[in-house]
Amino acid sequence: MAAPTAVSFLAGCPLHQGLDPEEARQRLRREGPNELPSAGRRTPLHIAAEVLREPMFALLLGAAVIYLILGDVLEGIILLLFASLSVTISVVQETRSERVLETLRAMTSPRALVIRGGQRVRIPGRDVVRGDLVIVAEGDRVPADALLLTANDLLVDESLLTGESVPVRKRALQSGEQAPAIPGGDDQPTVFSGSLVVRGVATAEVFATGAHTEIGRIGKALATIDPATPGLKAQTTQLVQAFALLGFTATFVTVIVYGLLRGSWLEACLAGIALGMSMLPEEFPLVLTVFMTMGAWRISRARVLTRRSAAIETLGSATVLCTDKTGTLTENRMSVVALATPDLVMDWKGTGLPPTAELQRLLRYGALASSPEGFDPMDRAIRSADATSPDNAELVRSYGLTTGLLAVTQVWRHSGREFVTVAAKGAPEAIAGLCRLDQSAAAEIRSTVESLAAKGIRVLAVAGAEWDNAAALPERPQDFPFSWIGLIGLADPLRESVPEAMAQCRTAGIRVIMITGDYPVTAQAIGRMAGLNDAVVATGSEIAGLTDEELAQRVKHVDIFARILPEQKLRIVKALQSRGEVVAMTGDGVNDAPSLKAADIGIAMGGRGTDVAREASSIVLLDDDFGSIVRTIRLGRRIYDNLRKAMAYIVAVHLPIAGLAMLPLFTGLPLVLHPLHIAFIEMIIDPACSIVFEAEAAEPDLMRRPPRSPTARLFSTAMISWSVIQGLLAFATVAGVYLLAARRGLPAEDIRALSFFALILANIGLILINRSRRGLSVDFLTGRSPVLAGIVTFTLALLALSVSWQPARALFGFGPLHGDDIGMIVAAILAFLLVLLPLKLLARRLGAV
Structure with missing residues (x-):
C-alpha cells in the first residue's frame, strides 16, 4: 500500500x-x-453440487437407470424429471437463503x-x-x-x-x-x-x-452470519445419520430377500431403492437451514438483527430480560425541563420563560462540559438549551468519565484571556465531591435532586473553575478549584410500547430487570411508569459491598438497579445465571461488552451503541426500542415452535411410507410403491415441511407459556414418541386399505391406486394435525395458509388426473377408482383423524406437542 x-x-x-x-x-x-472477500459464500452452482451429492438424488438416479434397463423409458424419464425438480427446489430454496444472508451481512456490518x-x-x-x-x-x-x-x-x-x-x-x-x-x-x-x-x-x-x-x-476476515444453529444442527445430524444407517440396511436386506423369494433382481433393486427413499429423512437439513435463515430475516423485519443464529434457539428459553433505561425504555429524546442554582429552582418545562443570568451561566457551563462533537442525547439537549452566543473557544483537554469519578471535565482556552475555563458535568454526588461541599450544602442538594428525580427527571450537576493559562494542566480533574454552579434536570419520556411489552413479558413468564446508571429515585419513577416492581431499588454502592453469593440472593428480589457501573452489570448477569436463569442483556457502550458476551442473549443498541458492543452481542436492535426485544422473543418462540412441528411431521410421515414399501415383502402381495411414487410424495413433503410450517402464524398462547427449558431437546423422547404414534396409526390406516383391497380380490393396479391415494390423504392429514397445537387445523380452507391450500389443491388435482387420464394411469400403474373405493378411502382417513385427535390432546398434556 x-x-x-x-x-x-x-x-x-x-x-x-x-x-x-x-x-x-x-x-x-x-x-x-x-x-473483504468471503470464501464462505455459496453460489447457485456450489449449492447444486452439494445437492447432487445427496443420497436421495443418487437413489433417484439409480431407480431411473433400472427403469431404463427394464425398458420402461417413460417411467425412467419421468423419474429423471422428478430428480431434476427436486434439485431445482433445493437450489432455489438454498439460493434464497443465501440472498437473505447477504442482506443480513450488509445490515450487520459495522x-x-x-x-x-x-x-x-x-x-x-x-x-x-x-x-x-x-x-x-x-x-x-x-x-x-x-x-x-x-x-x-x-x-x-x-x-x-x-x-x-x-x-x-x-x-x-x-x-x-x-x-x-x-x-x-x-x-x-x-x-x-x-x-x-x-x-x-x-x-x-x-x-x-x-x-x-x-x-x-494481511488477509483478516470479517465475522459472518452462521445460517445454522449449532445445537439444533448437532441433534439433526445425529438423527439423519441414524435414519440413513437404518435405511441403507433395510435397502440391502430388501434387495436380498426380494431377489431370493421372487427371483427378479432388478425389481428387487427397485423395491430396495423405494424403501431406502422412504426411510431417508433428507428434509431435516433443508428445514433447519430454511427455518434459521428465514427466521433471521423475519426478525430483521422487526428492526432486529441476529448476528448469531444460535440466539433464535435461545430466545424461547429467556427467563430474565435485563434492560437499561435511557433509549430502551424511554425515547432517548432528552430535553432540559428543570434548572436549579443555590438561589433558585425553576421548573422550565413548558413555561416559555427565558432563564435568568444565573441560569444562563448554568446552561453555558453545562454546554462547555458537553462534547462538542458528541451525540449523547443529554449533551445535545444541554447544548440546544444554551442560548448564549458561541465564542472562539478552543477545547484544550477532556477528562472522561471514570469508575472513580462519574463526571466529565473539559478545559477551554479563549483567545486573549489570561485563564482557561474548566467545566465539569456529572452525577450530583461526584460534582459535590469535586467542589468539596460541606455536609449541609450536600444535604440541601440531595433534597433538590430527590424532589426532581421523584418526577422521573434525570439530574446532572455542573461545576466551573478557572486555571492559569500559562500553567500546566493537572492530571486529575480533582486538582482544579471547582465551585458549584447548579443542577440541570432532563426528562426522557417513556416509550408508548413499553407498558404493553412489559405486560407480555409477565404473561410469558419473563422477568424484566432495569439496570441503569441513573439516580435511584429517577430509576424508581421510570420503573413505576413502565410497570416494574419499584418497591426495592439496589444501588451500585450496595452491590460493591456484596459477595457473589450475597448478590445471587439479592437479585432474586430486586427489579430495579440504579447507579450501576458497567463492570457491575457483569456481576448481575453472573448472579442471575448462578440461579439457573437464562439472561438476555441490553447494552451499548464499550464497557458493556463483557456483560453482553457473558449473557445468554446479548442485545446491543444499533442506533446509539458502539461497534464493540454490537460485536459482543447476539442481537442488534436497530431502533433501540424495548418493544422490539419483546417482539423478537415472540418471533423466536414462534420459529422454534414451527420448527418443532415440522420435525415432528417429518418423522411421522416417513413411517407409513416405509411401512407400505415393506408390507408386500411380508405378505407376498403386489408391490405398491415404486421409486416414481416415492418421488411424487417427496414433492409434497419438501414444500410442506419447509415452506408451509415455516410460514405458520404464532399460536394464540405463545406468550402465555413459560420459557422453554434451556436443556430441552428439539427431538425429545416425548416428541419422537408422539411422531411415531402418528406414523404408526397412519401406516395402520393405509395398510388396512391395502389389505382390504387385496382381500376383495382387486387387481394389483387397483390395489396400488387405493393404497397410494390413502397414503397421500394420510400425509395431508398429518400436515393438518401437526401444523397446530390446538387440534385439527383446517383454516387453510378460509385462506389463512394460501401455500398449504395451493399444495393440497395441486396434490388432489394430480391424484384425480392420475386415475382419470389413461397415460397418467399407465405411468403410475394405477387402475380406475370407483365410488365405493373413494368412500372406503375417505372413511379410513376420517377414522384415522378421529383416533388421532383425542390422542393429540393427551400428548399435549404430556408436553409432546
Missing part, C-alpha cells in the same frame, strides 16, 4: 461538506463495497458516521467509499484506512493489526506530510480499518477500502 499524503480525494468539494452523495454512489459502484453533502449520516460500513469523511469516537471500529484531519485526545487500539495491546496516540495530518503506510507507533496521522477507538473523537478522510486496506492486505 502506497504511503498516503495530505492530498484530498474530495475532488474540489469544501472539506466540511464531504463527498457528494451521487459521487459516493458512483465510487461504490466502480470500486465495490468496503468489505455502522459508520460520515459527512456527505454537508450532512452527517450513519451508513453501513460496507458503503464507505474512498474519499469519505468519517467521524469516529470512543467505542467505534474504524471502517476503513483513513487520514486524520482532526483528532481530539485520540487513542486507538491497533492490536488486531500489530499484536500490540497498548493503545497508541493519534494526531491530525500536517500539511504536506507523508503519512506512514503501516500501523503501529504513537503520534501517527493514520487510522486503519478494524482498529478500535479507545478514547477521543476524530474526523478522517478515507484513502483505502475493502481488500485494499491494511487488514485486507
Whole structure:
C-alpha cells in the first residue's frame, strides 16, 4: 500500500461538506463495497453440487437407470424429471437463503458516521467509499484506512493489526506530510480499518477500502452470519445419520430377500431403492437451514438483527430480560425541563420563560462540559438549551468519565484571556465531591435532586473553575478549584410500547430487570411508569459491598438497579445465571461488552451503541426500542415452535411410507410403491415441511407459556414418541386399505391406486394435525395458509388426473377408482383423524406437542 499524503480525494468539494452523495454512489459502484472477500459464500452452482451429492438424488438416479434397463423409458424419464425438480427446489430454496444472508451481512456490518453533502449520516460500513469523511469516537471500529484531519485526545487500539495491546496516540495530518503506510507507533496521522477507538473523537478522510486496506492486505476476515444453529444442527445430524444407517440396511436386506423369494433382481433393486427413499429423512437439513435463515430475516423485519443464529434457539428459553433505561425504555429524546442554582429552582418545562443570568451561566457551563462533537442525547439537549452566543473557544483537554469519578471535565482556552475555563458535568454526588461541599450544602442538594428525580427527571450537576493559562494542566480533574454552579434536570419520556411489552413479558413468564446508571429515585419513577416492581431499588454502592453469593440472593428480589457501573452489570448477569436463569442483556457502550458476551442473549443498541458492543452481542436492535426485544422473543418462540412441528411431521410421515414399501415383502402381495411414487410424495413433503410450517402464524398462547427449558431437546423422547404414534396409526390406516383391497380380490393396479391415494390423504392429514397445537387445523380452507391450500389443491388435482387420464394411469400403474373405493378411502382417513385427535390432546398434556 502506497504511503498516503495530505492530498484530498474530495475532488474540489469544501472539506466540511464531504463527498457528494451521487459521487459516493458512483465510487461504490466502480470500486465495490468496503468489505473483504468471503470464501464462505455459496453460489447457485456450489449449492447444486452439494445437492447432487445427496443420497436421495443418487437413489433417484439409480431407480431411473433400472427403469431404463427394464425398458420402461417413460417411467425412467419421468423419474429423471422428478430428480431434476427436486434439485431445482433445493437450489432455489438454498439460493434464497443465501440472498437473505447477504442482506443480513450488509445490515450487520459495522455502522459508520460520515459527512456527505454537508450532512452527517450513519451508513453501513460496507458503503464507505474512498474519499469519505468519517467521524469516529470512543467505542467505534474504524471502517476503513483513513487520514486524520482532526483528532481530539485520540487513542486507538491497533492490536488486531500489530499484536500490540497498548493503545497508541493519534494526531491530525500536517500539511504536506507523508503519512506512514503501516500501523503501529504513537503520534501517527493514520487510522486503519478494524482498529478500535479507545478514547477521543476524530474526523478522517478515507484513502483505502475493502481488500485494499491494511487488514485486507494481511488477509483478516470479517465475522459472518452462521445460517445454522449449532445445537439444533448437532441433534439433526445425529438423527439423519441414524435414519440413513437404518435405511441403507433395510435397502440391502430388501434387495436380498426380494431377489431370493421372487427371483427378479432388478425389481428387487427397485423395491430396495423405494424403501431406502422412504426411510431417508433428507428434509431435516433443508428445514433447519430454511427455518434459521428465514427466521433471521423475519426478525430483521422487526428492526432486529441476529448476528448469531444460535440466539433464535435461545430466545424461547429467556427467563430474565435485563434492560437499561435511557433509549430502551424511554425515547432517548432528552430535553432540559428543570434548572436549579443555590438561589433558585425553576421548573422550565413548558413555561416559555427565558432563564435568568444565573441560569444562563448554568446552561453555558453545562454546554462547555458537553462534547462538542458528541451525540449523547443529554449533551445535545444541554447544548440546544444554551442560548448564549458561541465564542472562539478552543477545547484544550477532556477528562472522561471514570469508575472513580462519574463526571466529565473539559478545559477551554479563549483567545486573549489570561485563564482557561474548566467545566465539569456529572452525577450530583461526584460534582459535590469535586467542589468539596460541606455536609449541609450536600444535604440541601440531595433534597433538590430527590424532589426532581421523584418526577422521573434525570439530574446532572455542573461545576466551573478557572486555571492559569500559562500553567500546566493537572492530571486529575480533582486538582482544579471547582465551585458549584447548579443542577440541570432532563426528562426522557417513556416509550408508548413499553407498558404493553412489559405486560407480555409477565404473561410469558419473563422477568424484566432495569439496570441503569441513573439516580435511584429517577430509576424508581421510570420503573413505576413502565410497570416494574419499584418497591426495592439496589444501588451500585450496595452491590460493591456484596459477595457473589450475597448478590445471587439479592437479585432474586430486586427489579430495579440504579447507579450501576458497567463492570457491575457483569456481576448481575453472573448472579442471575448462578440461579439457573437464562439472561438476555441490553447494552451499548464499550464497557458493556463483557456483560453482553457473558449473557445468554446479548442485545446491543444499533442506533446509539458502539461497534464493540454490537460485536459482543447476539442481537442488534436497530431502533433501540424495548418493544422490539419483546417482539423478537415472540418471533423466536414462534420459529422454534414451527420448527418443532415440522420435525415432528417429518418423522411421522416417513413411517407409513416405509411401512407400505415393506408390507408386500411380508405378505407376498403386489408391490405398491415404486421409486416414481416415492418421488411424487417427496414433492409434497419438501414444500410442506419447509415452506408451509415455516410460514405458520404464532399460536394464540405463545406468550402465555413459560420459557422453554434451556436443556430441552428439539427431538425429545416425548416428541419422537408422539411422531411415531402418528406414523404408526397412519401406516395402520393405509395398510388396512391395502389389505382390504387385496382381500376383495382387486387387481394389483387397483390395489396400488387405493393404497397410494390413502397414503397421500394420510400425509395431508398429518400436515393438518401437526401444523397446530390446538387440534385439527383446517383454516387453510378460509385462506389463512394460501401455500398449504395451493399444495393440497395441486396434490388432489394430480391424484384425480392420475386415475382419470389413461397415460397418467399407465405411468403410475394405477387402475380406475370407483365410488365405493373413494368412500372406503375417505372413511379410513376420517377414522384415522378421529383416533388421532383425542390422542393429540393427551400428548399435549404430556408436553409432546
